[in-house]
Amino acid sequence: MRILGIDPGTSVTGWGVVDGVGNRLLHVANGCLRTRTADPLPVRLDIIFRGVVQVIQTWQPDTVAVEQVFVSRNVESALKLGHARGAAVVAAGFNSLTVHEYTPLQVKKSVVGYGQAEKHQVQEMIRLLLNLSAVPPQDAADALAIAICHLHHQSPALQAREARP
Amino acid sequence: MRILGIDPGTSVTGWGVVDGVGNRLLHVANGCLRTRTADPLPVRLDIIFRGVVQVIQTWQPDTVAVEQVFVSRNVESALKLGHARGAAVVAAGFNSLTVHEYTPLQVKKSVVGYGQAEKHQVQEMIRLLLNLSAVPPQDAADALAIAICHLHHQSPALQAREARP
Numbered sequence: 001m002r003i004l005g006i007d008p009g010t011s012v013t014g015w016g017v018v019d020g021v022g023n024r025l026l027h028v029a030n031g032c033l034r035t036r037t038a039d040p041l042p043v044r045l046d047i048i049f050r051g052v053v054q055v056i057q058t059w060q061p062d063t064v065a066v067e068q069v070f071v072s073r074n075v076e077s078a079l080k081l082g083h084a085r086g087a088a089v090v091a092a093g094f095n096s097l098t099v100h101e102y103t104p105l106q107v108k109k110s111v112v113g114y115g116q117a118e119k120h121q122v123q124e125m126i127r128l129l130l131n132l133s134a135v136p137p138q139d140a141a142d143a144l145a146i147a148i149c150h151l152h153h154q155s156p157a158l159q160a161r162e163a164r165p
Numbered sequence: 166m167r168i169l170g171i172d173p174g175t176s177v178t179g180w181g182v183v184d185g186v187g188n189r190l191l192h193v194a195n196g197c198l199r200t201r202t203a204d205p206l207p208v209r210l211d212i213i214f215r216g217v218v219q220v221i222q223t224w225q226p227d228t229v230a231v232e233q234v235f236v237s238r239n240v241e242s243a244l245k246l247g248h249a250r251g252a253a254v255v256a257a258g259f260n261s262l263t264v265h266e267y268t269p270l271q272v273k274k275s276v277v278g279y280g281q282a283e284k285h286q287v288q289e290m291i292r293l294l295l296n297l298s299a300v301p302p303q304d305a306a307d308a309l310a311i312a313i314c315h316l317h318h319q320s321p322a323l324q325a326r327e328a329r330p
Binding site: 048087 | 207210211234237241243246247248249251255256257258
């Protein structure tokens with residue numbers, strides 16, 4: 001099963017593709033879609049939408065996972081994040097893919113084992129779990145973590161393996 | 166020039182199409198896209214995205230206008246509104262249409278003449294300006310108001326006519 005995890009943001013949208021093969025996690029690809037602050041919001045959302053569509057068409061995931069968000073720093077940042085998530089989520093629907101949502105707590109627990117993990121701990125665990133030669137950029141690491149979280153929820157075998165390495 | 170105005174919301178997304186012909190405003194169509202609260206957010210956003218794409222492909226507007234939003238009741242409603250706006254805005258970009266944004270103040274001033282207008286005043290003015298037999302539903306009326314606002318900003322002749330009926 002191939003999962004695309006997405007960590008949306010108006011400035012940087014991280015993405016990561018992970019295969020779950022038996023009880024193994026295999027890294028496929030990851031990256032970041034970047035937009036310019038100077039551009040109008042519709043242009044930035046178009047870049048996110050088209051970027052996610054291109055990632056889907058290139059890597060052909062079976063399903064998509066994004067982080068569920070209930071809170072934000074303030075109303076302005078909530079509006080921004082909502083726009084970016086909206087653009088990313090409809091890109092998945094446009095490609096007839098189901099979108100699964102996980103809370104930040106579920107994602108962190110799934111990767112690091114506890115919900116209060118720091119960003120750099122998530123990055124380092126992603127490197128270890130996926131056998132990468134270097135730590136991926138933060139937004140891409142978060143996206144890979146979301147993809148892994150979905151695989152863990154689909155396959156308890158994977159979760160057991162990660163819990164007892 | 167044919168304008169599609171959109172008033173996005175996760176529950177109800179109003180839309181309205183208006184032609185500007187010389188110094189006249191002509192009503193073309195209006196309606197509401199409704200989603201079910203019980204459905205997951207990705208499903209609701211998909212309904213908004215596909216609905217707006219269908220409206221664009223049916224009515225073939227030259228450009229799209231939406232209300233610019235800076236404030237919201239709280240973080241939760243800002244996230245919801247952001248998602249819905251994101252879905253609607255990328256539907257326009259998907260059809261290679263430019264999206265213009267206007268503040269609520271600009272929209273109300275453009276239609277009613279002053280920025281503190283009540284919802285029902287906007288609805289009644291839309292009925293008068295577009296020569297409709299009945300007041301359109303609130304979300305559709307707001308969408309028509311946004312379309313008219315864009316036409317006014319494109320053609321000062323239209324604005325002068327409305328200001329001195």
